[in-house]
Amino acid sequence: MSEEKKKFDNVQVGNMPSKVPFSAQIDLSKFNASMFEKASDEEKRQQDVMSESTTFFKDGMRKLFKNPLAVGSIIVIGLVLLVIIFAPMIVPYSYEEILSVNGVRDKGAKNLAPFTYSKLEQQYVDAGGYRFPHIFGTDEQCRDYFIRVVYGTRVSLLVGFFASIIVLIIGMIYGSVSGYMGGRVDLIMMRIVDVIYSLPDMLIVILLSVVLQTVMKFKSGSFLSSLGTNMISLFIVFGLLYWVGMARLIRGQILSIKENEYILASKSIGTPTRMIIKKHIIPNCLSVIIISTALQIPSAIFTESYLSFVGLGVQAPMPSLGSLANSARGGLQSYPYKLLFPALMICLIVLSLNLLGDGLRDAFDPKLRK
């Protein structure tokens, strides 16, 4: 045994030729300098890089910024974000503050039209005091309406954003486990998805919101109670029901990517699974995931405004765009602008998010690339 091994070692070290047979490596010992000639300038120019190298991300962004609708929606969303971030710092009223002048409650400041003052305020302004204008007027409880719409937009956007994140996380975990495991696990997991998918979501959402509102009680002062039970029940509902679409999408993505030749090639050269997931699978389904998350936000905002309208949204006095629109129905004949502002805001946000999502899809979806 040991003798044999020694023989083998001998072969390895001593008698093997230095160049591996069939290798493409050039044996430089056969050549000398006189056998080479210098490349002409024209030949050198062939190596020049004509345009800048581009990555998937850069290329997509370039396409996105060429799309006027997408750029327009980015600008609109940016403006809305600026307003809802900075307006509460500039406007001296708070969303639940009942207006008062010099510490006296201003009973006349009810249902003011945009950019008008009540009698008391007018006296104060005439006397030389400064009063911040009520840009959208005031509501029936003497609160500044502009700041309420700003907070309503904040709430609606936050709900939309976090609901989409919840949907994304649950859907991603569930979908990738199901797609990766395959076989019986996949089958059972997908049957569960089928059943949840066929549930009429809006009805179950309403049902759960009705119940969760009465069941959930939080210690006052805690973070959860400041968020309000309605908001939390909204998130729970999203977490329970809306992830199925995302899970299906991600599972489908993983299944189709898993079958690709480059994965097989990568496996055959011994890449560890962790690296395959990191280098190949995630980058390939990332664009689809981001696009559908972007499109999830407006639908979540829709659902929230809808629930608020039915009376199951965020807790008063915290406003949301839907609840503002709902309470504006009361004085519709006299104060139609009170419906107009939150309604326009919903339309604007949903429209620009939809257009941005479409733009992202056109720019980044590998299936649409040509």
Add this chain to the structure above:
Amino acid sequence: MVRYVIKRILLAIATVFIICLITFFVMHAVPGGPFNREKALSQATVDALNERYGLNKPLWTQFMNYMKGLLKGDFGVSLKNGREINEIIGESFPISAKLGLMAITIALVCGTILGSLAAIMRNRLPDRIIVFLSTLFTAVPSFVLATLLLLVFSIKLGWIPVWSATETHYLLPVIALAAYPMAYTTRLAKTSMLDALGQDYVRTARSKGVAKWRIIFKHALRNSLIPIITYAGPQIAYIITGSMVVETVFTVGGIGTKFVSAINNRDYTLIMATTIFLATLMVVANVICDLLYKLVDPRIKYE
């Protein structure tokens, strides 16, 4: 095919059962019984009432009894006014069904026509207008549109009177209800029509010299209808939920209004009954659409 139909129907039955299960147990998780009033009833009365409605039995038995009632088509009694829920649904559902059917017919027919028109006149003015309007209307929630329509046409202009018990005016609620699904159908129809027009068989027909409109109707339109049929199922669900707010805005006495007022009154039996009723309706509509879809498109494989 038969296997697929059976499978689909079994899944639907399972779904309906799960909906009943969820609805029942979720509703029973609410603290406080149906007889909690501001003026406390005496213990004896509560016991007697519990005995009468079978509420002292274990939850599972109650569920079985409830399901037995449901199978016989008996939804029980409203907690707030003691009326038979069957009666409530019986008088309110026909109004909603009429409203919903009109809305969905308009949405599907007009949406398909407009979408196909946009695809045929691609990049010309009509296409631009149709795409602009359909994109706009997918961003308008139905309650906003409903309220604006009511404000402008009923209150300010006074062209169409407000809905009342004696006068029924379906026009405005139908428009409010149909707008979103119509906009969506239009977008869908445009993409699928463009897709169909780019197919090889259309090119073959064109090269044979078939008339333009004949190509559109005989070859392209038929194939472009398939995605629209798939969408019709969920659209029915949208119409049903959308009708809740639209009916509330227009004070139409349909099942949507009843549902919303049941939510606001916390009338649990009525919420339960309407949820189960509407959910079953949606599931059935989805099954029919699915089967229709497979029937129309023979290329689809039956799993």
